[in-house]
Amino acid sequence: MRQLAPKYSAWSLLRARVAGDGYWRPLWTGAQLRDAYDVVVVGAGGHGLATAYHLARDHGVKRVAVLEKRLLGYGNVGRNTTIVRSNYLLPQNHYFYEDSLRRWETLSRDLNYNVMYSPRGVIDLAHSDGDMVALARRGNAMRVAGIDAELLDPRRLARFAPELEPYRARRFPVVGALLQRRGGTVRHDAVAWGYARAATALGVDIIEDCEVIGVRTAAGFATGVETSRGYVQAEQIVFAVAGHSGAIGTLLGVQMPIETHLLQAMVTEPVKPLIGSVLIYVYPHGEVYLTQSDRGGVVMGGYLDGFPSYTREGQWFRLQDVVQSAVALLPQLASLRILRQWAGTNDMSMDGSFIIDRIRYDNVFINGGWCYGGFKAIPASGAACATFVATGTAPDLIRQHTLARFRSGHLLDERGAGPFPARQ
Ligand SMILES: Cc1cc2nc3c(=O)[nH]c(=O)nc-3n(C[C@H](O)[C@H](O)[C@H](O)COP(=O)(O)OP(=O)(O)OC[C@H]3O[C@@H](n4cnc5c(N)ncnc54)[C@H](O)[C@@H]3O)c2cc1C
Missing domain, CATH: 3.50.50.60 (FAD/NAD(P)-binding domain)
Incomplete structure (x- = not known):
């Protein structure tokens, strides 16, 4: 995965590429x-x-x-x-992740390299009064620490993320959400x-x-x-x-x-802008988190595969779970095709x-x-x-x-x- 650093405009790069005159400098080789x-x-x-x-x-x-x-x-x-956020409950974690989020905000400038930080908002959805209480607790802990957090009722949620249609009849209805506006994605x-x-x-x-x-x-x-x-x-x-x-x-x-477990993710074919934020949907039968990439693909992930492994080969059953949960949340995704799926090995601490x-x-x-x-x-x-x-x-x-x-x-x-x- 070697990347080459462009020096000037798109035109000069194209010319240099055709001419092969050495404009392209390796970023870290040598x-x-x-x-x-x-x-x-x-x-x-x-x-x-x-x-x-x-x-x-x-x-x-x-x-x-x-x-x-x-x-x-x-x-x-x-x-x-690619999801970044600092919406943790425990002070030992939320201060640390907030420090990180602040650094993401300026990282492109600090590194002089565009890491494409996109503060599109991270939304944790609630499906019961109990969920709302838990989200309020987490949001309050964050606010006490000076971290942005907003509890949304369905009306405000519908305004922020209209694609969700919170009032739509669902087996696990959406009753509200915790929003961190500065959360989002980074390439x-x-x-x-x-x-x-x-x-x-x-x-x-x-x-x-x-x-x-x-x-x-x-x-x-x-x-x-x-x-x-x-x-x-x-x-x-x-x-x-x-x-x-x-x-x-x-x-x-x-x-x-620590145990090493697989986590997989997948992306659909590209579509026009549909999902404006990061959506996290955890309900009694599954979990999915979704974003839309800048290319238009809907990127999704869910639970771990559930057993220790170093294989980097995600199991089919988990892919099905994730897709089912995504469609339960956003039925408009049902006809999209999955283009790619991949997995990584995560060091799960106890x-x-x-x-x-x-x-x-x-x-x-x-x-x-x-x-x-x-x-x-x-x-x-x-x-x-x-x-x-x-x-x-x-x-x-x-x-x-x-x-x-x-x-x-x-x-x-x-x-x-x-x-x-x-x-x-
Ligand atoms: C599918 C998936 C989705 C995820 N989504 C998110 C998300 O949205 N937000 C989030 O915050 N986190 C997410 N994570 C977790 C996140 O990616 C990891 O926690 C993080 O990237 C791990 O740190 P790293 O980047 O340093 O690891 P890595 O990139 O894995 O780096 C470790 C490196 O060590 C090398 N290595 C290992 N052993 C040796 C050795 N003996 N000698 C030399 N080199 C060695 C490996 O080859 C590897 O390149 C996700 C993970 C996966 C798999």
Whole structure:
């Protein structure tokens, strides 16, 4: 997945393309793997790239490498449904995700790369009075924290999202919603490309096709990583491997409170603008969340497939569930064809919240447990993780997202406490 950086106008690009005169510059190619680094970041997904970028930009760390076993953006950063929001219930989570949402708002400018942040509004739908109470609780918690949240009755919902026709007779009627207007979508692969280009410009080496297969240690410290290309010495190591976080635990001899599960998504053929926001529909028989891409395809996802797996092959039954739920919500989708379906491996932590912490050794860090919500976290995670690694102290926003909480019982149980147990 190599992207090329245009320099001038569309015309000059076309001319250059035809003439093949070298206008097109690679965004991140060219780095040679060196023998030693100050920090080795493992995994060129969103979290790894953002961490490397912030290490170089905010803390002046000179020798940083991102080692990726496949291709940059091959993992979940390029497979997700691109939804960003900060509508979490627990303060430990909503302050962090709000920090991230604020960073999304300015990221295109910061990276000088258009990541296409689109604050189209995220709508959680309610189907009973009980749902409304739970949404009001979550919305109030957000407002107390200074985060935008609005409770909508069907009349206001109909005005904001007319395609929903809230008054339409349904088996599970829509009785209201929680709206976060600043929530929306961001183009996922542009995020990987933008961070990669910015990090490369700051001197970070991005090395693809380089799998980390072991950690070498001496006197209780990690001294470097064994890779498929040989040994690389490192002062500090950060694992940001998402769906492979559990495997990294095994490699380090630490049992992780994580299971890897499949989540799939799908997109329909393109149609004219129909869905103006992000719709989240959780009802007793299923779940679907929907957006419409800029190309016009309706992008959908739902529950996990329900069993641990690394296959990236979504099961047919889940695709059916998601489509049924989508049509139950918006019958006008019934005649659309599904063009593509794909899946990714999610590192599901046992309490539904993420982990950024030291693991086993003082100079080894894990950035994982992102479950199915880690895309939206990338800007805040990169900044916070970099600060932790560079200063040795976890910033307040992530201080409680430790591994130790699973031993002490101080869980950040967003799933248990949230209105809809299946999603966080
Ligand atoms: C279908 C789907 C929909 C989703 N929708 C959303 C959404 O709408 N909003 C949201 O916030 N989140 C969503 N998510 C979750 C989100 O995509 C992930 O939580 C997030 O992308 C994970 O972080 P990452 O980008 O760093 O991971 P990845 O992109 O997976 O990066 C990890 C990288 O590590 C590499 N790696 C692994 N092991 C090694 C090794 N040993 N050596 C070297 N490299 C290694 C992998 O190849 C990979 O490139 C979704 C996920 C899926 C699958």
